[in-house]
């Protein structure tokens with residue numbers, strides 16, 4: 001079988017036409033590198049699907065899975081066991097004050113799905129405001145609330161999904177929010193769901209007063225604020241949660257009503273998501289049925305990987321490490337823009353960055369080949385012209401320099 005015949009395999013590939021689809025023949029990996037049968041050893045400057053924040057073959061993560069498998073491997077949603085409590089406490093310790101409960105899910109989409117259901121149950125309202133420049137997951141509710149090309153393909157979606165276009169990458173820094181005005185005009189909005197830093201839709205970083213305005217408007221109109229930290233949570237932006245970069249109107253830590261998690265919650269070593277819930281929402285369910293559940297709720301192997309990943313983020317101070325390497329990443333991206341007229345602008349925060357190429361003239365097929373030839377993996381979003389970099393958080397300065405050199409060379413080659 002050649003590398004290009006993935007469409008002939010007896011399973012689907014996601015988000016693709018199956019004919020001619022290209023699979024990644026992964027065999028293993030170590031640190032910031034993963035190994036493939038056909039492309040050799042790749043420097044992972046994307047953390048795979050943004051989840052591999054601890055890189056590949058991490059010994060502590062593998063040991064945590066083995067140890068949990070020996071103790072308790074199959075459970076039921078109502079099971080009570082120590083690691084389940086430990087993970088909930090670790091997550092809540094990083095949330096703002098007042099967060100008291102965790103609802104576990106299998107990934108990011110169903111974390112958002114369940115946050116939307118909780119918002120409906122608590123507010124009695126079904127409208128949700130979100131951005132066009134966003135992705136919140138693939139399940140029907142989450143994809144309806146998302147705004148990128150994946151939503152129209154699944155429509156009709158859930159009723160009440162209202163989208164706003166208030167972040168504009170072209171202006172460099174992003175625009176002021178329309179959300180307060182939309183909440184006022186729309187009426188009866190139950191929730192606002194936002195990625196604190198927009199992820200795969202182009203690393204958009206709102207202005208300093210953006211979330212204070214959203215929080216104030218949510219309070220004024222009775223809407224819950226849901227922070228989708230699935231992609232940027234767990235240190236990616238240089239803080240444990242992305243929303244920690246913003247303050248509320250009083251200058252205090254911003255407190256949403258729910259925080260959704262996925263991806264790096266297990267660094268990719270387990271299948272897990274979570275909804276962290278503020279007490280003012282959680283208390284509602286003391287006397288009302290929480291009409292939500294999953295057979296694999298809090299699966300022990302997933303829970304063990306989540307708890308171990310967070311211990312490693314904390315012990316190795318990886319959010320701080322991401323913050324410390326942020327300027328190095330930002331200046332490497334800036335150098336690409338300075339050197340290359342077809343590179344229009346860059347944005348970066350912590351170990352998360354993006355350069356927008358002029359998509360009218362840059363061939364993203366050639367760019368993918370040029371990157372592959374240099375054995376470096378990043379995210380390409382051809383519909384926006386974006387090249388997105390999000391390496392494992394444990395990357396060293398030298399590895400980051402090497403990775404960005406490879407990315408810059410590939411861009412130079414296709415822009416020449």
Ligand SMILES: Cc1ncc(COP(=O)(O)O)c(C=O)c1O
Nearest residue numbers: 107108109135136137230231262
């Ligand atoms: C911001 C955001 N939310 C939710 C999701 C969905 O997560 P999952 O694919 O784990 O269901 C993603 C996935 O890319 C995401 O980037």
